[in-house]
Amino acid sequence: MDEYYTRLKDNLCIPSVRRSLVISGENIGEEALLDGGTIIDSTLSFEKRDDNIEEQMSLPPTLVMFGAGHIARALYSIAGILGLKSAVFDDRAGYCSGERFPEARRYVMPFPDIDLGKYRFDNPYYIIFTHGHKADGICLRKVLAKGAAYIGMIGSRKKIAAVWNTLEEEGFERSLLDKVHSPIGLEIGAATAEEIAVAIMAEIVSTYRGDRNSVEADHAVLDALSSSKGGAVLCRIISKTGSGPGRKGAEMLVSFQACIGSIGGGALEEEVKRKALHMLQAKGKPVIADFDLSDEGSLGMACGGKASVLLKYLSSTPVME
Numbered sequence: 555m556d557e558y559y560t561r562l563k564d565n566l567c568i569p570s571v572r573r574s575l576v577i578s579g580e581n582i583g584e585e586a587l588l589d590g591g592t593i594i595d596s597t598l599s600f601e602k603r604d605d606n607i608e609e610q611m612s613l614p615p616t617l618v619m620f621g622a623g624h625i626a627r628a629l630y631s632i633a634g635i636l637g638l639k640s641a642v643f644d645d646r647a648g649y650c651s652g653e654r655f656p657e658a659r660r661y662v663m664p665f666p667d668i669d670l671g672k673y674r675f676d677n678p679y680y681i682i683f684t685h686g687h688k689a690d691g692i693c694l695r696k697v698l699a700k701g702a703a704y705i706g707m708i709g710s711r712k713k714i715a716a717v718w719n720t721l722e723e724e725g726f727e728r729s730l731l732d733k734v735h736s737p738i739g740l741e742i743g744a745a746t747a748e749e750i751a752v753a754i755m756a757e758i759v760s761t762y763r764g765d766r767n768s769v770e771a772d773h774a775v776l777d778a779l780s781s782s783k784g785g786a787v788l789c790r791i792i793s794k795t796g797s798g799p800g801r802k803g804a805e806m807l808v809s810f811q812a813c814i815g816s817i818g819g820g821a822l823e824e825e826v827k828r829k830a831l832h833m834l835q836a837k838g839k840p841v842i843a844d845f846d847l848s849d850e851g852s853l854g855m856a857c858g859g860k861a862s863v864l865l866k867y868l869s870s871t872p873v874m875e
Contacts, residue, residue, distance in 0.1 A: 558597045559779040559868075562587070565595050566613050566771055567676060573769070575607045575864075576600065577792065583840030583866035587611070607792060609769040609803060614638055615679040615704065615762050620665065620693040622649040625683055625708070628751035630655050636755070639773065641675060643668055643693075646685065665689035670700045676773070679704040679758055681738065691717055698730060704761045706735035706754065735761075769803030775815040778807050779868075785809065785837075787830035788866045791817050796847055796859010799823070810834065817863065822847065826863050833867050840866040 565587045576584045586596030617633050619626045622644035630640050641659040644650035650662050680697040682690050697705050714736045739753030786809040794802050800818025807814045808830035847859045
C-alpha cells in the first residue's frame with residue numbers, strides 16, 4: 555500500500571485541507587491532499603487534471619467534555635451510538651472513571667491545570683458543564699484560546715451574560731463569544747439529564763453536518779488504511795443524487811475476511827461488496843461504477859436518484875477482524 559494512506563489521518567487534521575481525486579484517464583482513483591493550491595501529500599501516480607473532483611475534507615468530531623456528571627454520561631452514551639469518540643476532564647476520580655466512561659479518554663486533574671496544548675483530539679467539539687459550574691469560566695477561557703468548530707457551555711442566560719461581560723473586560727472579542735453555543739443545545743424543552751444530552755447532540759450534529767460540501771472521513775477506515783498487511787478494496791461514493799443510502803464521500807473497505815465502514819447499507823452496499831470481492835480476487839484496476847437507485851434500476855430500490863462509486867484495489871491493507 556502507498557505510504558500516503560498511513561499519513562492521511564494526520565493531514566486531515568489541517569482544517570483547510572481538500573482532496574483532489576482523479577476520476578478519468580489511466581490513473582483513476584489516485585488522489586492528493588491540498589492546502590490551498592499546494593499538494594501536501596499524494597498517492598504515487600496522482601496527476602492534476604481539469605476534471606478532478608475536489609472535496610473539502612473533515613474528520614468526525616471528538617466530544618471533549620469538561621465535567622463528568624450525569625449529562626456527560628448520557629452524552630457519552632449517545633456519542634457511542636453515533637460512532638463518535640469522547641474525552642472527559644474532571645477533578646473527581648469517582649466520576650471520571652472507566653466504569654462510567656469505558657471507551658473515552660479520561661483525564662483526572664484540577665481544571666486550572668489542564669493544558670490543551672498537550673493533547674491531540676481529532677476535530678474537537680468542546681462541551682463545558684463542570685460540577686456546580688464552578689470551573690466553567692476557567693475551561694471556557696482555555697477552549698476560546700485553542701479554537702474549535704464547536705464550543706458549548708451550559709448555563710442560564712443571566713449567568714452567560716455575566717460571564718460574557720467579564721470575558722470582554724479581559725479582552726476577549728464579542729464576535730468570538732457570540733460563536734459559543736450557550737445556552738447549550740437545541741430548544742426542545744429538555745428537563746432530564748438524558749433529554750439535555752439529546753438537545754446537545756442534536757446541536758452538535760446540526761453543526762458538523764451543516765456544511766453539505768464537506769466530506770467526512772471515517773475513523774475506522776482511516777485506522778485500517780494506516781495498517782500494513784493483507785489486501786482490500788476501498789469503495790467510496792464520489793457522487794450521489796436523490797434520497798438513496800449513503801452520503802458523498804462515504805467509504806467502505808472490503809477484504810475477504812471482513813468489511814469496515816459503510817456506504818449506506820441496503821441493496822447498493824451489497825452490490826458494491828460483490829463487485830469489490832470480484833476485484834479483490836482479480837486484483838483488478840480501479841473502476842467507477844454507476845448505479846440507478848430508482849425502482850426501475852437493476853437494484854430494485856425505491857429511494858430514487860443515482861450514485862457513482864469508486865472501487866480501488868489496495869495491495870497492502872490490514873487483516874480485518
